[in-house]
Amino acid sequence: MIEDIAVGSLPRALQRFAECHPNVALELTVTESTVLSEKLSQGQLDVAIGDPALIRGEPILTWRLPLRWVAARGFVLPEEGPLPLVTFDGVCTWRHKMIEALKGGGRPWRTVLTSASLSSIQSMIEAGLGIAVLLDLNIRANTMRVLGTEEGLPPAPVIELGLFAADHQGLSSRPVSALWAFLSEELQAQALATGRAA
Incomplete structure (x- = not known):
């Protein structure tokens, strides 16, 4: 994910994930959207959150903040x-x-x-x-x-964020699906709090 999100409200999502899946190790990559796009396309990431204008593919969810x-x-x-x-x-x-x-x-x-x-x-x-x-x-x-x-x-200005998955089969994995759900909830809560949910 991009740094602006990593240091914001998402630690709560990661904490919830760790409590539900204590035996799953997370690896968090914090970098700019262009690098996330490359890693996602190479299968090095399961989920990415960044600027849809800079990440190849269709986001599963988007937010305007x-x-x-x-x-x-x-x-x-x-x-x-x-x-x-x-x-x-x-x-x-x-x-x-x-x-x-x-x-x-x-x-x-x-x-x-x-x-x-x-x-x-x-x-x-x-x-x-x-x-x-x-x-x-x-x-x-x-x-x-x-x-x-x-x-x-x-x-x-208003910016847009997108949640991307490496592929839709990846979301069938229980831990990846849970992480995606927690991240989505936190980002949507942030968007609603500022009145800019997409």
């Missing part, structure tokens, strides 16, 4: 000049959507930092280096604040 503009609690947006952006590195449709939103709102921007690591992005936001878009479950409420139209920002 809103991103939020976030900054450090004490960060002051510049009134003039470009917005300082903290963005994800690599192949990232979120970054493209973030930049398109800013262009649509006529807001100039410049990238001050890129990283492939979510924790690094969070740390840079907390350090006050710039603003970024994050999922609700990755916003650290004690050190970050959500920005909106009152700060002159356009609406933040």
Whole structure:
């Protein structure tokens, strides 16, 4: 799965799986969607959660989740000049959507930092280096604040996640089917909590 999901609500799903299947060892791969797609097509993964635009095949389930503009609690947006952006590195449709939103709102921007690591992005936001878009479950409420139209920002983009299986026969395996069900429930709960279930 992608890192943004792995560090969010999914540990609960994995805990439930471990309780129901104590004799099954899980191997979790946390990487970007393009790598997940390759591993899934090569049969190295049973289940994958990532960006449907970057994973080959049809997702079994999809969710739409809103991103939020976030900054450090004490960060002051510049009134003039470009917005300082903290963005994800690599192949990232979120970054493209973030930049398109800013262009649509006529807001100039410049990238001050890129990283492939979510924790690094969070740390840079907390350090006050710039603003970024994050999922609700990755916003650290004690050190970050959500920005909106009152700060002159356009609406933040919405992203889509998909749940993929290596093949439909793989879902007939009892442990894989149980893991798929737990992961689905947690992702759907997250989508419903933000009002964006697909």
